[in-house]
Amino acid sequence: MLRRLKWGDAVIIAAVLLGAAALAVVLAVQTAGDRLYAEVWRGSELIERVALTDTTEQTIEVDGHNTVILSGKTARMAQADCHDQVCVRTGTLTHAGQVAVCLPNKMIVKLVGASSEVDVIVS
Ligand SMILES: [Zn+2]
Numbered sequence: 001m002l003r004r005l006k007w008g009d010a011v012i013i014a015a016v017l018l019g020a021a022a023l024a025v026v027l028a029v030q031t032a033g034d035r036l037y038a039e040v041w042r043g044s045e046l047i048e049r050v051a052l053t054d055t056t057e058q059t060i061e062v063d064g065h066n067t068v069i070l071s072g073k074t075a076r077m078a079q080a081d082c083h084d085q086v087c088v089r090t091g092t093l094t095h096a097g098q099v100a101v102c103l104p105n106k107m108i109v110k111l112v113g114a115s116s117e118v119d120v121i122v123s
Helices: 002-032
Strands: 036-042 045-052 056-061 066-071 074-078 097-103 105-113
Touching: 036 066, 045 056, 045 066, 056 097, 074 097, 074 105
Parallel strands: none
Antiparallel strands: 036 045, 036 105, 056 066, 066 074, 097 105
């Protein structure tokens, strides 16, 4: 009985590990899948979406309140006139899924991977 339990446990552990490994591979493929976009949102409105490459150099000013700097495959809130400066202190975003939020100005800068939205391949 004890052996059976152990064997069963081993099977479960193996299954979990396999699942985790598969997930890791999927994630690696998705993130290594090259394309990265910086999105600038004001409220629920997407006001700018830029494909980031190694040579990207772009400054985006939003209503004179926030300045977003895109440099290579990174984005950061360089300047903001909000009181808390949380967005500026968030620092540089380097990976898909990272977000800099400016609550007072209802602004969001985020990095997204291409795999999360297929419809942007329209050129
Ligand atoms: Zn802010």
